[in-house]
Amino acid sequence: MNQKHLDQMKNGDGFIAALDQSGGSTPKALALYGITEDQYSNKDEMFDLVHEMRTRIITSPAFNSDQIIGAILFEQTMDRKIEGMYTGDYLAEKKGVVPFLKVDNGLAEESNGVQLMKPIDDLDDKLKRANERHIFGTKMRSVIKEANEAGIKEVVDQQFDIGKTIINAGLVPIIEPEVDINSSEKEKCEELLKAEIRSHLDNLSQDDHVMLKLTIPTVANTYKELIEHPNVVCVVALSGGYDRDEANEKLKENNGLIASFSRALTQDLNVNQTDEEFNNALGKAVESIYQASIT
Template identity: 80%
Template sequence: MQQKQLEKIKNGKGFVAALDQSGGSTPKALAAYGISEDVYSNEDEMFDLVHEMRTRIITSPAFNSDKILGAILFEQTMDREIEGMYTGDYLAEKKGIVPFLKVDKGLAEESNGVQLMKPINDLEETLKRANERHIFGTKMRSVIKEANPEGIKAVVDQQFEIGKQIIAAGLVPIIEPEVDINSTEKEKCEELLKGETLRHLNNLGENEDVMLKLTIPTVTNTYKELIDHPKVIRVVALSGGYSTNVANEKLKLNDGLIASFSRALSQDLNAKQSDEEFDAALAEAVGSIYEASV
């Protein structure tokens, strides 16, 4: 299974869907979907509602392996079921879509123009569970806001250090050092990030391969060298707050870069839509993101 999934992620045509909004971003995700905060009275009810939303997306005929290679899940989603199967198994077996898991615990306070990840104290336990749930890979996000060499080095060092633990557990890490699209030094950040990332890639051992998830660069094809690197399975792009149309247009310009959008995927979906309307809106988003990725 793993080898087949690796082949799909490495060479398949399509994109990776991000369905991993976590605790902090869940109210926003639900509000965008037309469910306001007065509909639920506690966190459990909120997570039940967001699982219903994700289930509706994943079970939709528009969500299929013709255009979607993989899907990134939130930890709670991994532990929940869709039609009597764990979400990862449902994705892999019923949909032919490769399951990933978001493992970070959110961002630390800003320092040196960046936000590192908070410590992931239960990483080993989470990776063990991910393996039991047949998850293929993981994702973890840090954020770069200023072209501070020390800060950017710290972000990339932390990402690869944890990435190696994930590889040791038999999973494929998606390294995600996001550059804030509103940074006034975005282009400079991207140059520094590329340099640090290459340094780490060149030092990876045999069988230590990673994926990268990066903000669409200001200068087209900035990341071509990373995309072509023998240690990189695939480079995916985050939408970073750009609207679907803008993100798609920018993505199209970059050779070999494919999408891993979350907001752009679900921005036109609404709880009040009939199944026909919902499936049509999702199909349109999936189609446009696919086109931009291939």
């Protein structure tokens, strides 16, 4: 494990940029950026276009380690290059930003009020390649929709079970059991989730490091005890469908919780902007998310 990167994630001021839209969510991400589905004819062209978008974001002067301490990548992005360097190396060496890899293969069908992750049959290969690409950690997402104790236990069990494999590979897992912001039982889900996560954290070995990525809670500072847990490097928040202003306002209420936003980071960016317009829009977004993350 890279000690410098660990220190940066534990003690650095800033947030994590989530640039990890995968095959299923890429058309939506491109559409928000101003590229419609009739502008590409196959998946290869689609992934070329999204890599161009991500390259524009990452190479922008507004994207730097003064405010962004980490970035989550999709597998294809990890395997591609920016200015002749693999993306993870470019982030770490040129930008001072810690690289992470999304490792899940999407969500299973809903059961017990939750969606577990689909099996990650290629996990060992992904972790091997992540190490070869100098990736620091991973991210994997499940979704909780109802305050179903059995379902929430299943989600957290699966996350930590796979998380231990990731730790054993020398990487830091970001455990992401997202609570749906539209759940009618959101606050109850969060209480059950916190207790379940806490019990798993208490069973980790002293040297096992994890990060948590959680929905901004209904009750401010719900996750304070998780943020302070000795095995937790940091706790980051997903925007979860809130627009940036609302996500930032909610985030500010939670001390020590930092952003890991995707759509809320890129919502004002457009393929037709000049570089000056693009960099200004990105800079404004970065600054607002940074300010919300350092409360």
